[in-house]
Amino acid sequence: MKKPNMSTQAIWAGEQDSLAFGATQVPVVHSVSFGYNDMDEWYDVAIGKKEGHIYGRNTNPTVQAFEQKVKTLEGAEAATSFSTGMAAISNTLGTFLFPGDRVVSIKDTYGGTNKIFTEFLPKQQVEVVLCETGDHEAIEKEVEKGCKVLYLESPTNPTVKITDIARMAKAGKKAGAIVIVDNTFATPVNQTPLDLGADIVIHSATKFLGGHADALGGVACGSEKLITQIYHYREINGATLDPMAAYLLLRGMKTLKLRVDKQSENALAVATYLKTVDLVEDVFYPGLPEHPGHDIAKKQMKNFGGMLSFSVKGGVETLRHLLPKLKYANRAANLGSVETVVGPSRTTSHVECTPEERAAMGIPEGLIRYSAGIEDVEDLIEDLDQAFKTLPAFVTN
Ligand SMILES: *Cc1c(COP(=O)(O)O)cnc(C)c1O
Numbered sequence: 001m002k003k004p005n006m007s008t009q010a011i012w013a014g015e016q017d018s019l020a021f022g023a024t025q026v027p028v029v030h031s032v033s034f035g036y037n038d039m040d041e042w043y044d045v046a047i048g049k050k051e052g053h054i055y056g057r058n059t060n061p062t063v064q065a066f067e068q069k070v071k072t073l074e075g076a077e078a079a080t081s082f083s084t085g086m087a088a089i090s091n092t093l094g095t096f097l098f099p100g101d102r103v104v105s106i107k108d109t110y111g112g113t114n115k116i117f118t119e120f121l122p123k124q125q126v127e128v129v130l131c132e133t134g135d136h137e138a139i140e141k142e143v144e145k146g147c148k149v150l151y152l153e154s155p156t157n158p159t160v161k162i163t164d165i166a167r168m169a170k171a172g173k174k175a176g177a178i179v180i181v182d183n184t185f186a187t188p189v190n191q192t193p194l195d196l197g198a199d200i201v202i203h204s205a206t207k208f209l210g211g212h213a214d215a216l217g218g219v220a221c222g223s224e225k226l227i228t229q230i231y232h233y234r235e236i237n238g239a240t241l242d243p244m245a246a247y248l249l250l251r252g253m254k255t256l257k258l259r260v261d262k263q264s265e266n267a268l269a270v271a272t273y274l275k276t277v278d279l280v281e282d283v284f285y286p287g288l289p290e291h292p293g294h295d296i297a298k299k300q301m302k303n304f305g306g307m308l309s310f311s312v313k314g315g316v317e318t319l320r321h322l323l324p325k326l327k328y329a330n331r332a333a334n335l336g337s338v339e340t341v342v343g344p345s346r347t348t349s350h351v352e353c354t355p356e357e358r359a360a361m362g363i364p365e366g367l368i369r370y371s372a373g374i375e376d377v378e379d380l381i382e383d384l385d386q387a388f389k390t391l392p393a394f395v396t397n
Helices: 006-012 040-046 060-075 085-096 111-124 136-143 164-172 226-236 244-252 256-272 295-298 313-325 355-358 375-389
Strands: 078-082 102-106 129-130 149-153 178-182 200-204 219-222 280-284 307-312 342-345 367-371
Touching: 006 060, 060 078, 060 219, 060 244, 078 085, 078 226, 078 307, 085 111, 085 149, 085 178, 085 200, 085 219, 085 226, 102 111, 102 136, 111 129, 111 149, 129 136, 136 164, 149 164, 164 178, 164 295, 200 226, 219 226, 244 355, 256 280, 256 307, 256 367, 256 375, 313 342, 313 367, 313 375
Parallel strands: 102 129, 102 149, 149 178, 178 200
Antiparallel strands: 078 219, 200 219, 280 307, 307 367, 342 367
16 A cells, blocks of 8 residues: 555544553553563563553553654654653754764854754764855765754744755765754654655654643654664653643644645745735745745755745834734744744844844844734735734835
């Protein structure tokens, strides 16, 4: 039988082993530990000879169902989960990087990831090299010099820059590096980095996977061998995913394909509309033909995703008036939710940088990150339109 498609897998994958009592839905198993009458069976489960659960920091049936579902969608052998996306990233890097090791990455990774690279890893004598995002030759050159880990993210936050994952994974493989890709923005609906040659895929499940902005979580997927090592690091260090959060994420993921298809469609329509607005300076969306990463995105992504950003004339002053006028958008720091979410990059993803640093990163003060929800797109565009039209004259002049 052929492999089921993404929408079918999003519904059915990973749940079978965690069902009980004939229930059709995975239960939230809140038990901290799992008891045994048979001492030999207990021992066998404890040493991993027999399937089963021992203690909630290590494994849990609800959490396991979540891991199984993500693993199937990413086409991975194995997956292990975490309390947050940042826990997934820090634990994965912590598993493989030791004093004297070298890691190559890009300048535009997620803010928290960037802090790990610039603040924490150097203190542990790990050499960190951050290349210009999208400068493939520069990354290849650094990778060739040797590195333990090549860490990528595509598309990036907030200007949705694109990196050629297949090309970079090839360079990484040649240098013997472990290639890690943060796939939070694209989701497996639009991009499966393991198929492009990456070794490990990471998600902040808090975003598109969960999709309802009501649960934090993270996950890493890859080969049995690598995930076993990451799992071991996590079970000891303790950044375990809570069963209730796992349940919410699992439930959200059933509609992942529907949501992300709609969000991608809405994002393209909104980006296309924004191009026609006088007050808009720049629109960043990989689905626009003029986006510098458009051709690579077209090659490695099925669709261009729900994230875009745009800058407005008049900078901060304009967005101070514009954003509160939107009726169908949360002004908040999250993304990937069913509701549209907007936020200035200077307040959200890059709040810790100075205006000069943001400018150097190509992030204008008037940049707005726009996470398209699943609302009717006509309503979203009308909402933006009325907001632009009600701007005071001193802003629009
Ligand atoms: C939000 C985010 C993270 C961090 O995830 P948390 O769940 O907030 O810890 C990592 N990478 C990307 C791309 C993100 O958007």
